[in-house]
Amino acid sequence: xxxxxxxxxxxxxxxxxxxxxxxxxxxxxxxxxxxxxxxxxxxxxxxxxxxxxxxxxxxxxxxxxxxxxxxxxxxxxxxxxxxxxxxxxxxxxxxxxxxxxxxxxxxxxxxxxxxxxxxxxxxxxxxxxxxxxxxxxxxxxxxxxxxxxxxxxxxxxxxxxxxxxxxxxxxxxxxxxxxxxxxxxxxxxxxxxxxxxxxxxxxxxxxxxxxxxxxxxxxxxxxxxxxxxxxxxxxxxxxxxxxxxxxxxxxxxxxxxxxxxxxxxxxxxxxxxxxxxxxxxxxxxxxxxxxxxxxxxxxxxxxxxxxxxxxxxxxxxxxxxxxxxxxxxxxxxxxxxxxxxxxxxxxxxxxxxxxxxxxxxxxxxxxxxxxxxxxxxxxxxxxxxxxxxxxxxxxxxxxxxxxxxxxxxxxxxxxxxxxxxxxxxxxxxxxxxxxxxxxxxxxxxxxxxxxxxxxxxxxxxxxxxxxxxxxxxxxxxxxxxxxxxxxxxxxxxxxxxxxxxxxxxxxxxxxxxxxxxxxxxxxxxxxxxxxxxxxxxxxxxxxxxxxxxxxxxxxxxxxxxxxxxxxxxxxxxxxxxxxxxxxxxxxxxxxxxxxxxxxxxxxxxxxxxxxxxxxxxxxxxxxxxxxxxxxxxxxxxxxxxxxxxxxxxxxxxxxxxxxxxxxxxxxxxxxxxxxxxxxxxxxxxxxxxxxxxxxxxxxxxxxxxxxxxxxxxxxxxxxxxxxxxxxxxxxxxxxxxxxxxxxxxxxxxxxxxxxxxxxxxxxxxxxxxxxxxxxxxxxxxxxxxxxxxxxxxxxxxxxxxxxxxxxxxxxxxxxxxxxxxxxxxxxxxxxxxxxxxxxxxxxxxxxxxxxxxxxxxxxxxxxxxxxxxxxxxxxxxxxxxxxxxxxxxxxxxxxxxxxxxxxxxxxxxxxxxxxxxxxxxxxxxxxx
Numbered sequence: 001x002x003x004x005x006x007x008x009x010x011x012x013x014x015x016x017x018x019x020x021x022x023x024x025x026x027x028x029x030x031x032x033x034x035x036x037x038x039x040x041x042x043x044x045x046x047x048x049x050x051x052x053x054x055x056x057x058x059x060x061x062x063x064x065x066x067x068x069x070x071x072x073x074x075x076x077x078x079x080x081x082x083x084x085x086x087x088x089x090x091x092x093x094x095x096x097x098x099x100x101x102x103x104x105x106x107x108x109x110x111x112x113x114x115x116x117x118x119x120x121x122x123x124x125x126x127x128x129x130x131x132x133x134x135x136x137x138x139x140x141x142x143x144x145x146x147x148x149x150x151x152x153x154x155x156x157x158x159x160x161x162x163x164x165x166x167x168x169x170x171x172x173x174x175x176x177x178x179x180x181x182x183x184x185x186x187x188x189x190x191x192x193x194x195x196x197x198x199x200x201x202x203x204x205x206x207x208x209x210x211x212x213x214x215x216x217x218x219x220x221x222x223x224x225x226x227x228x229x230x231x232x233x234x235x236x237x238x239x240x241x242x243x244x245x246x247x248x249x250x251x252x253x254x255x256x257x258x259x260x261x262x263x264x265x266x267x268x269x270x271x272x273x274x275x276x277x278x279x280x281x282x283x284x285x286x287x288x289x290x291x292x293x294x295x296x297x298x299x300x301x302x303x304x305x306x307x308x309x310x311x312x313x314x315x316x317x318x319x320x321x322x323x324x325x326x327x328x329x330x331x332x333x334x335x336x337x338x339x340x341x342x343x344x345x346x347x348x349x350x351x352x353x354x355x356x357x358x359x360x361x362x363x364x365x366x367x368x369x370x371x372x373x374x375x376x377x378x379x380x381x382x383x384x385x386x387x388x389x390x391x392x393x394x395x396x397x398x399x400x401x402x403x404x405x406x407x408x409x410x411x412x413x414x415x416x417x418x419x420x421x422x423x424x425x426x427x428x429x430x431x432x433x434x435x436x437x438x439x440x441x442x443x444x445x446x447x448x449x450x451x452x453x454x455x456x457x458x459x460x461x462x463x464x465x466x467x468x469x470x471x472x473x474x475x476x477x478x479x480x481x482x483x484x485x486x487x488x489x490x491x492x493x494x495x496x497x498x499x500x501x502x503x504x505x506x507x508x509x510x511x512x513x514x515x516x517x518x519x520x521x522x523x524x525x526x527x528x529x530x531x532x533x534x535x536x537x538x539x540x541x542x543x544x545x546x547x548x549x550x551x552x553x554x555x556x557x558x559x560x561x562x563x564x565x566x567x568x569x570x571x572x573x574x575x576x577x578x579x580x581x582x583x584x585x586x587x588x589x590x591x592x593x594x595x596x597x598x599x600x601x602x603x604x605x606x607x608x609x610x611x612x613x614x615x616x617x618x619x620x621x622x623x624x625x626x627x628x629x630x631x632x633x634x635x636x637x638x639x640x641x642x643x644x645x646x647x648x649x650x651x652x653x654x655x656x657x658x659x660x661x662x663x664x665x666x667x668x669x670x671x672x673x674x675x676x677x678x679x680x681x682x683x684x685x686x687x688x689x690x691x692x693x694x695x696x697x698x699x700x701x702x703x704x705x706x707x708x709x710x711x712x713x714x715x716x717x718x719x720x721x722x723x724x725x726x727x728x729x730x731x732x733x734x735x736x737x738x739x740x741x742x743x744x745x746x747x748x749x750x751x752x753x754x755x756x757x758x759x760x761x762x763x764x765x766x767x768x769x770x771x772x773x774x775x776x777x778x779x780x781x782x783x784x785x786x787x788x789x790x791x792x793x794x795x796x797x798x799x800x801x802x803x804x805x806x807x808x809x810x811x812x813x814x815x816x817x818x819x820x821x822x823x824x825x826x827x828x829x830x831x832x833x834x835x836x837x838x839x840x841x842x843x844x845x846x847x848x849x850x851x852x853x854x855x856x857x858x859x860x861x862x863x864x865x866x867x868x869x870x871x872x873x874x875x876x877x878x879x880x881x882x883x884x885x886x887x888x889x890x891x892x893x894x895x896x897x898x899x900x901x902x903x904x905x906x907x908x909x910x911x912x913x914x915x916x917x918x919x920x921x922x923x924x925x926x927x928x
Contacts, residue, residue: 015060020050047071066095096120166196185231201235289380311353410508432479556602768802786822824858
């Protein structure tokens with residue numbers, strides 16, 4: 001620890017400096033400069049000698065050359081920083097090597113712990129300035145460290161408890177305070193040779209100590225009672241606390257042990273038991289020890305009381321100096337206090353008796369002349385019990401004050417003039433004071449606003465002058481800082497042993513929070529009473545206890561009419577029972593139910609209400625009541641139904657608009673098969689005319705052949721007719737024409753059926769839908785949009801389950817994506833491509849979703865506009881080519897109306913893939 005004298009020495013230039021340099025001439029010059037400046041200088045010619053002097057002298061500063069034979073300055077600095085007693089000494093490195101004086105050399109020096117760097121040659125002024133700056137900085141640090149260490153060391157060394165610090169994990173003792181040194185008789189720093197477990201008696205096993213360390217590791221500390229081991233190995237009962245200090249990495253760095261010696265408590269108890277015996281002996285022997293010493297300090301007389309007090313028999317001491325046996329607690333001989341007693345009168349001492357106990361005595365020494373020679377008469381009074389009782393009283397006062405300060409109430413005491421003589425922490429906080437000294441001796445007029453102080457003072461005087469207590473008076477306290485606190489105060493008269501009033505005791509309970517709670521409850525009550533929503537509160541058995549005025553307005557029932565009734569009195573009988581089952585199942589789980597109910601008013605009218613019903617629970621989580629908040633939504637329901645109808649009409653109009661936009665393509669799709677159906681039918685018509693003549697000849701054969709087989713002429717005629725009709729050609733082409741006609745009819749039928757399904761108005765509610773079939777229908781309707789620029793491939797999962805959705809709106813979304821894909825491919829390949837693009841539509845199940853992927857090989861979406869593609873009316877197409885509504889409609893259908901998701905991936909020049917996900921289960925909505 002740096003003393004104040006050392007600190008002043010550094011400030012005035014009298015610090016010590018060690019110079020380490022292999023150049024004797026330079027050392028001489030530096031010594032002369034620094035000595036002239038007022039510093040004490042020593043020097044060494046190499047690193048080894050310099051390190052030895054640094055350890056022995058502990059200088060205030062070291063100047064060290066970098067380049068020296070053997071160990072250089074860097075090696076010296078590295079070794080110095082590893083030495084436990086010299087690592088703190090600041091070092092200034094010196095060098096004349098330009099390479100080492102550069103930034104790298106200085107960085108290396110600083111990394112090793114150098115405090116400054118001087119480049120040779122340097123002037124005397126530069127040297128003195130560098131030294132003075134470094135020592136001034138060190139002086140400031142030392143002053144701070146010294147003050148901090150002095151405060152803590154004073155606290156630790158003044159403590160009567162044993163305090164020890166042990167390193168972790170070795171448990172080697174790093175510090176033991178004087179109380180511990182006296183107990184264990186470990187002089188000086190000899191405690192460093194011991195470990196923490198050596199403080200304890202053999203009763204503490206290794207396993208138990210290990211358990212204590214485990215508790216400290218997990219909880220940060222351990223408290224309990226155990227036995228220490230004194231110098232003779234005897235157990236010393238102690239109240240022990242073991243703490244652990246942890247580093248930033250949560251590793252224990254050292255342990256702190258505090259042991260409170262309980263022997264005094266045991267001795268006090270023993271002394272109380274022996275007091276009766278001492279009092280019986282007082283008649284025959286003096287209670288105080290009487291000692292007679294000659295001029296040389298040898299014992300001439302030692303009475304039994306002295307034997308008892310100090311534990312030394314007369315036989316042990318007669319003819320000997322008591323300083324050889326009896327010592328004070330600080331280790332000094334007791335009777336060395338002769339001179340002090342002569343100058344200052346009686347001395348109170350704590351004596352370490354030969355029997356290892358401590359005695360507190362009052363020693364009086366008087367000089368007398370006996371037979372012409374000087375003697376000393378000593379009176380030894382045992383004050384151990386008196387001191388113990390004094391400490392006990394002090395501890396009780398501390399305990400009482402601790403309890404008073406810990407109370408959550410304002411506690412204070414006033415004298416007869418209403419001045420405060422005691423105030424606990426709660427009272428200080430209410431008054432805005434930081435210490436009791438700020439309020440002691442002051443009245444309320446000094447601490448509170450005058451109006452409030454006058455009321456408080458009137459209460460004080462009624463208590464003090466008339467003895468009338470003030471019970472549970474509610475008063476507002478406003479301190480000097482403006483802080484407010486509502487108190488419920490009780491003031492009682494304080495009386496002395498004769499019953500005279502000497503002041504008052506006041507106890508104030510902070511009711512600020514209670515008053516605020518009451519105000520909030522009043523506000524909530526008014527809010528419920530004036531709420532525009534109907535409020536119903538029932539008990540746990542669903543019996544109505546409260547309804548607000550809005551309930552009466554809504555239903556026609558007053559509180560008196562419904563109190564004790566079940567809310568089922570409002571049931572209309574038109575609700576699905578499943579709704580009520582779901583309601584009570586939800587409440588039974590302790591959850592809040594939300595939904596719509598169709599109820600009946602007192603006058604019989606039906607009305608719809610939106611209800612939120614929640615359980616009210618106590619501190620144990622048990623349901624005590626139910627709270628229902630209801631709102632009349634009859635008109636809202638009508639508006640909603642009208643909106644649903646309008647939405648259906650709007651969706652149908654959108655479909656018809658889409659069909660209108662596709663009409664030309666669809667007409668083309670129908671005209672193409674109808675073209676070859678008509679051509680084939682005309683071919684069949686012509687072919688039939690050619691076959692009609694031959695058939696008429698054949699039809700006439702039976703009439704001419706009744707007389708026998710046909711003649712050769714008839715057969716020749718038929719053969720001629722067959723050649724004229726080109727019968728072989730007709731037999732080959734007529735089946736083909738019929739087959740093509742049937743295919744054309746089937747194609748038209750498919751298109752018409754797809755148009756019918758696509759344009760169907762649909763419903764307002766989701767229905768289980770075959771998404772694969774819906775996609776195929778949409779592909780058929782939109783074929784003319786894509787067939788000239790792309791091939792469309794369907795990869796549909798045949799095991800795809802039915803999905804709850806709005807079929808018409810889903811078809812619209814798929815149509816928009818197919819049209820967009822075809823337009824993107826057309827933009828890339830041109831209107832009359834030699835090579836078509838590709839559109840791929842896939843479906844698959846990905847629980848809990850169904851996934852639809854629509855990919856194209858079009859131009860892709862530019863990075864700059866990807867964040868805007870779902871914005872309504874945003875389009876990059878020319879006027880007439882797009883309205884900017886396609887993708888926003890897709891997002892509205894998939895995300896908003898179906899609770900699904902839509903994502904896309906795109907590469908410019910490569911194509912785009914849109915991924916739609918629809919939930920397999922429709923989101924649950926509590927509707928009637």
